[in-house]
Every structure is written in structure tokens, then in C-alpha cells.
Amino acid sequence: MEQSDKEAADEPDRMPLNAGGAGYGSVARSGVSGRVGDSESGPLLIPETEPEPFQQWRPMTKDELQVAAGGPGWRKVRRYLVLLFWLTWMAMLATSIAIVMLSPRPVATPLKWWQKSLFYQLQAEGSGGVNALCEQLPYLRSLGIRALILEGLFDKKASPLNLNATGERFGTLPQILHVLAESNKADLKVVFNVCGVDLLGAQGVAGDAGDTSNLTAHHALRFWLEQGVAGFAICDTDAAYSEKTLLEWKGVFKEFSSEDEERIVVVKQTGDILPPLKNSSQRNVTLVDMVMRSILPTSQHLLSPEEVADAIETHLQTREEDIWPSWTVGGNASHDLKKLLLVLMMTLPGSPAVQYDEDIDPRQNVSLKVGSSHGDANKPSATRTEQEKKKAVALFTSLSHSRAREEALQFGSFTFLPFNTSTNSSSSSNSTLPSPSSPPILAFLRSWGCVQFLVLLNVGPEVHSLDPAWAPSLPKAGVFVTNTRLDRLGSTTLDTLEVRPREAIVIKLFETGSYS
Known part of the structure; x- marks a missing residue:
């Protein structure tokens, strides 16, 4: 007892580490408490949360897909998609009707x-x-x-x-x-x-x-x-x-x-x-x-x-x-x-x-x-x-x-076309050089709206081809309607067309890439 009192007297200035809540040795607001019991039992380092085990992606089975597709979420999405489709379709239809109604078009002439x-x-x-x-x-x-x-x-x-x-x-x-x-x-x-x-x-x-x-x-x-x-x-x-x-x-x-x-x-x-x-x-x-x-x-x-x-x-x-x-x-x-x-x-x-x-x-x-x-x-x-x-x-x-x-042939407008032509004497082995008085190709156009019929008449005895520079405003492509020999079918281009002697051709013209 005396020894203990002596040791305490020999160290008068020593202070306990846990003296007071705010004393020297205390760690304010830390994860380690200032109390001796807490400091000894608490871990020095906070361990990190371990990541969840990685799950590899795999496609859904047929049964899982049917269950998911029948859920309320997918049904709601499908309803919105169907509604969006019909609204878009109705908008396109209304726009098309408006374009047709507002576009200028020829008035049909009533015929007796x-x-x-x-x-x-x-x-x-x-x-x-x-x-x-x-x-x-x-x-x-x-x-x-x-x-x-x-x-x-x-x-x-x-x-x-x-x-x-x-x-x-x-x-x-x-x-x-x-x-x-x-x-x-x-x-x-x-x-x-x-x-x-x-x-x-x-x-x-x-x-x-x-x-x-x-x-x-x-x-x-x-x-x-x-x-x-x-x-x-x-x-x-x-x-x-x-x-x-x-x-x-x-x-x-x-x-x-x-x-x-x-x-x-x-x-x-x-x-x-x-x-x-x-x-x-x-x-x-x-x-x-x-x-x-x-x-x-x-x-x-x-x-x-x-x-x-x-x-x-x-x-x-x-x-x-x-x-x-x-x-x-x-x-x-x-x-x-x-x-x-x-x-x-x-x-x-x-x-x-x-x-x-x-x-x-x-x-x-x-x-x-x-x-x-x-x-x-x-x-x-x-x-x-x-x-x-x-x-x-x-x-x-x-x-x-x-x-x-064909309305264009009944009451369509009429346009006489003085085409420039060239004579192709190599198209026939019996052909000769054209005479100066050889009749050229006679042609005219029947038009109604966007429909155009071109009629070509070669009265002369020579083969004629059309000059590529003629009638630049006309479409260059068309489809044969008929001709006097009844041997022309399908589509054609006017730049490569040759009109044979005594031949008449009727062509329905259309823009390249479209059919009127």
C-alpha cells in the first residue's frame, strides 16, 4: 500500500488517456471510441463490402419470355405502339387527301x-x-x-x-x-x-x-x-x-x-x-x-x-x-x-x-x-x-x-411537234441515202393532266431516228401502246428509237423511274 502510494506520488503529472470525453486522447466523432473497452474491441480498419458474385448473361427461355411478354408493362408498351401506328397512318392519309384536294387538276370536258x-x-x-x-x-x-x-x-x-x-x-x-x-x-x-x-x-x-x-x-x-x-x-x-x-x-x-x-x-x-x-x-x-x-x-x-x-x-x-x-x-x-x-x-x-x-x-x-x-x-x-x-x-x-x-385521246390537248430527225441509212441493207424531198417524221402530242401520248408518223421510205436534242421538255422514256406492225412491246427510250418506213407509233410517255 505504501509502495502504491509512493508510485503515485512519483508520477504526479501523468494523466490517464481516457480522462474526460473531450480530453487529449479522445477521437471526436470517429469510429473508434475514446473508452478503453471500446477501443480494444473495435476494429482498426473498416472492412470493404464484398461485391456480389457476377451473374453471366443468358437469353430467356421460351417460358420466361411468355411470362415477361404477358406482364402489365409489356401490355402497356404494346398499346402505346399500336396507338402511335394508327395515329401516324391517319396523319399520312389526311396529308395525302389534302395534297390531292389542293393540287390543281384539269376539269374533265363532258362529251356528247x-x-x-x-x-x-x-x-x-x-x-x-x-x-x-x-x-x-x-x-x-x-x-x-x-x-x-x-x-x-x-x-x-x-x-x-x-x-x-x-x-x-x-x-x-x-x-x-x-x-x-x-x-x-x-x-x-x-x-x-x-x-x-x-x-x-x-x-x-x-x-x-x-x-x-x-x-x-x-x-x-x-x-x-x-x-x-x-x-x-x-x-x-x-x-x-x-x-x-x-x-x-x-x-x-x-x-x-x-x-x-x-x-x-x-x-x-x-x-x-x-x-x-x-x-x-x-x-x-x-x-x-x-x-x-x-x-x-x-x-x-x-x-x-x-x-x-x-x-x-x-x-x-x-x-x-x-x-x-x-x-x-x-x-x-x-x-x-x-x-x-x-x-x-x-x-x-x-x-x-x-x-x-x-x-x-x-x-x-x-x-x-x-x-x-x-x-x-x-x-x-x-x-x-x-x-x-x-x-x-x-x-x-x-x-x-x-x-x-384514255381521256388524253378523247379530249386531251393537242400539240403539233416539229421534231428534228436524222436518217439512219445503216439500219437496212437495202436503204439508200435520203433524198432532199424525203418526208420527215410527223409527230404530235395528246396530253391530259400528267398523262401524255406521243404519236410518230413516218410517211417516207427511209428509217428515221430522233435527234437527242429534240423536245427537251418531254420525258425521254415511255411504253409502246401500239404501232402499225404490231411488233413493238414494252418500254422504250426516245433517244434510241428508230421509226421504220410507213410506220406509225403510239407511245405513252412517263418520267424515268415512274409510271404515269
């Missing part, structure tokens, strides 16, 4: 039935011809023909519309009425060609075979209109071609006309220009519905390629907007040029009036022919093969159906 029709001119000789014609009416309708122009119905030396004085070559009154009835069944309209008949002479018209009462010309018109005749065709040299007569006719026609069954007056132009109406103080367009014009001048000999080219170019460069034309060949040309002229008639603005063609007649032993004064020009050729006749029918059908379904 004769402005949309393909006319077919013919006359039948005797009762056999009338019966054969009635049998062929459905076939003619299948070719795209919509109206007939019957010629030689009335004897020009007798009373004009005397029902007992019908033309001896065509048939009797019952036969004519039978043709009208059968035409109505075949949905074909009939126009009577009374060109050259003295319509203003003595009007001895009989209402039936036993009636001899005298009736006026108006009563005769009413009789035929009641039978379903769609109209009458006269010449510009007839006495009936006058304002007074046509006004009277129009008054009668109104009684039998409706919106779809309007009766018409057709005037056949015999000269280069249509003469003004006799005693007329008004424009003749109000009295004449359609003017029938010949592309070629009347000639007893075969016209040369130069004459044909000049006649075509004259008509292409001369247009009258206030007269609805009806085109016919008229003159005498070679067989190859007639096929070219058929393509021209079918693609020009107006209503084509095709003359009787033996190549599209399925029965060659019947007496059907065109009423024409060209004599041998329209006689059937004994050298025509069946293959050539089939091609003629195919060309006719292709043109008529294309014209019926």
Missing part, C-alpha cells in the same frame, strides 16, 4: 355521245347485204364501233325521203327498219347519209306501204326519228346546208332529243375549208354538231408519200377550236399508208369515221362496202393473207379500245 363514238361508214347492196350487216352488228360492236353511217339509202333522183323510193342497192323499207331494230339491240346508233339527195324537192312521203298521202319533209324527219335514227349527214354543197333549213331541223330534233339521245346534224366538208352557211347571220357551229373532213384530197391515183405527208401536216397545223371534227381518209393511198392513216384518225382530236375495210370484215363473200367514188381503191385484195387480216383486226381493236379508255 357522238364526240366519244367511233363511226363506221358502209352501205349494203341488196337484201343479202342487209341480212349480212344485221348478223355482223354484234361483231362490229365488239371492235369498239359505236355508230354506223349508212349510205345509199335513198334514190337521189326520186323524192328525197320517200319511203317507197329507197335506194335499190340497199334494200326496201322493211329491211331498213330491220337494220334499225337490230342496231338498237346491239347498242349501235345509226346516222343516215343523205348527202346529194334533194331534200328540198317534192315531198311525196308515205307513212306506210299503202299510204300515198303527201307529207312534208318535217313529217319524214319525224318518221325516221321515231324509228330511232340518231341523225342525218349532208354535204356542204347541198341546198339543205342553210341556216333556215337547219334551224327547222333543229326544232324537229328537239322533240326527240334527250341528254343521252341527242339527235345530230353532220356536215361533210367537200373542200379545203367549210363554207359559211347560206343565208346565215350566225356562226354555223350552233347548227352543225359535227363536220366530217377528209385527211387526203380526192384523187383517182395513188397519192405519193410526199403528197400524203403534206396533207397530214396541213391538217395538223390547222385547228378550229369551235368545230368538232370527224376524220376520214377520203383520198387514195397505198395499203401501208392506210394503216398509218388509221392510227392518225384514231389519235387526232375528234371522232374518227372509218370507211368500210374488208380486212376487218369476218365474211368476205357478202356484198358490204363503203359508199365511195374511188372505184378500185376499195376493192378487196385477193393477195391479202389471213395473217395480215388478223393483224388488221388487232390494230383496229387496239386503237379503238385505247381511245375509249
Whole structure:
């Protein structure tokens, strides 16, 4: 005890390490407490948290995927995606409709039935011809023909519309009425060609075979209109071609006309220009519905390629907007040029009036022919093969159906194209150097909206290729619609196109990489 007290006295200044909470030896706010018990039991270093063991990625099994896909989270995501899809689709549809509605587009011109029709001119000789014609009416309708122009119905030396004085070559009154009835069944309209008949002479018209009462010309018109005749065709040299007569006719026609069954007056132009109406103080367009014009001048000999080219170019460069034309060949040309002229008639603005063609007649032993004064020009050729006749029918059908379904060929705008051409004399082993008078390619464009049809006509005997510098505003690519040889199919480029002798080509143009 004494020793202990002595040791304490020998160390008076020594202080305990744990004296006081804030004394020397204490570590404030540390993980080691200042108390002896705590300092001895607490660790000197705080150990780090050991990382969790690494789990290697592996794809989900089919069962796990089905469980996860059916969860509420995925169902919510799918609902949002479906909603986003339909909203986007509706926005695109609304934008497309707005673009279509706001884009400028051409206004379709309402056409009368004769402005949309393909006319077919013919006359039948005797009762056999009338019966054969009635049998062929459905076939003619299948070719795209919509109206007939019957010629030689009335004897020009007798009373004009005397029902007992019908033309001896065509048939009797019952036969004519039978043709009208059968035409109505075949949905074909009939126009009577009374060109050259003295319509203003003595009007001895009989209402039936036993009636001899005298009736006026108006009563005769009413009789035929009641039978379903769609109209009458006269010449510009007839006495009936006058304002007074046509006004009277129009008054009668109104009684039998409706919106779809309007009766018409057709005037056949015999000269280069249509003469003004006799005693007329008004424009003749109000009295004449359609003017029938010949592309070629009347000639007893075969016209040369130069004459044909000049006649075509004259008509292409001369247009009258206030007269609805009806085109016919008229003159005498070679067989190859007639096929070219058929393509021209079918693609020009107006209503084509095709003359009787033996190549599209399925029965060659019947007496059907065109009423024409060209004599041998329209006689059937004994050298025509069946293959050539089939091609003629195919060309006719292709043109008529294309014209019926294409708005650009019905009422589209017309543009004459004076193309620069070059002659390719190496394309044929028999070709020679072009002559200075060789006809160039004649071409025109029919347009409606974004649809364009290019018609190329090579009347001359040489092969022509188009100059790459011509018509830079036109598309360079297109697809063949038809041609006179019926051997061009598929797409083409105008820069590489060669037009063969006596060939006509119809091409539907489109921009490269798109189809209009």
C-alpha cells in the first residue's frame, strides 16, 4: 500500500488517456471510441463490402419470355405502339387527301355521245347485204364501233325521203327498219347519209306501204326519228346546208332529243375549208354538231408519200377550236399508208369515221362496202393473207379500245411537234441515202393532266431516228401502246428509237423511274 502510494506520488503529472470525453486522447466523432473497452474491441480498419458474385448473361427461355411478354408493362408498351401506328397512318392519309384536294387538276370536258363514238361508214347492196350487216352488228360492236353511217339509202333522183323510193342497192323499207331494230339491240346508233339527195324537192312521203298521202319533209324527219335514227349527214354543197333549213331541223330534233339521245346534224366538208352557211347571220357551229373532213384530197391515183405527208401536216397545223371534227381518209393511198392513216384518225382530236375495210370484215363473200367514188381503191385484195387480216383486226381493236379508255385521246390537248430527225441509212441493207424531198417524221402530242401520248408518223421510205436534242421538255422514256406492225412491246427510250418506213407509233410517255 505504501509502495502504491509512493508510485503515485512519483508520477504526479501523468494523466490517464481516457480522462474526460473531450480530453487529449479522445477521437471526436470517429469510429473508434475514446473508452478503453471500446477501443480494444473495435476494429482498426473498416472492412470493404464484398461485391456480389457476377451473374453471366443468358437469353430467356421460351417460358420466361411468355411470362415477361404477358406482364402489365409489356401490355402497356404494346398499346402505346399500336396507338402511335394508327395515329401516324391517319396523319399520312389526311396529308395525302389534302395534297390531292389542293393540287390543281384539269376539269374533265363532258362529251356528247357522238364526240366519244367511233363511226363506221358502209352501205349494203341488196337484201343479202342487209341480212349480212344485221348478223355482223354484234361483231362490229365488239371492235369498239359505236355508230354506223349508212349510205345509199335513198334514190337521189326520186323524192328525197320517200319511203317507197329507197335506194335499190340497199334494200326496201322493211329491211331498213330491220337494220334499225337490230342496231338498237346491239347498242349501235345509226346516222343516215343523205348527202346529194334533194331534200328540198317534192315531198311525196308515205307513212306506210299503202299510204300515198303527201307529207312534208318535217313529217319524214319525224318518221325516221321515231324509228330511232340518231341523225342525218349532208354535204356542204347541198341546198339543205342553210341556216333556215337547219334551224327547222333543229326544232324537229328537239322533240326527240334527250341528254343521252341527242339527235345530230353532220356536215361533210367537200373542200379545203367549210363554207359559211347560206343565208346565215350566225356562226354555223350552233347548227352543225359535227363536220366530217377528209385527211387526203380526192384523187383517182395513188397519192405519193410526199403528197400524203403534206396533207397530214396541213391538217395538223390547222385547228378550229369551235368545230368538232370527224376524220376520214377520203383520198387514195397505198395499203401501208392506210394503216398509218388509221392510227392518225384514231389519235387526232375528234371522232374518227372509218370507211368500210374488208380486212376487218369476218365474211368476205357478202356484198358490204363503203359508199365511195374511188372505184378500185376499195376493192378487196385477193393477195391479202389471213395473217395480215388478223393483224388488221388487232390494230383496229387496239386503237379503238385505247381511245375509249384514255381521256388524253378523247379530249386531251393537242400539240403539233416539229421534231428534228436524222436518217439512219445503216439500219437496212437495202436503204439508200435520203433524198432532199424525203418526208420527215410527223409527230404530235395528246396530253391530259400528267398523262401524255406521243404519236410518230413516218410517211417516207427511209428509217428515221430522233435527234437527242429534240423536245427537251418531254420525258425521254415511255411504253409502246401500239404501232402499225404490231411488233413493238414494252418500254422504250426516245433517244434510241428508230421509226421504220410507213410506220406509225403510239407511245405513252412517263418520267424515268415512274409510271404515269
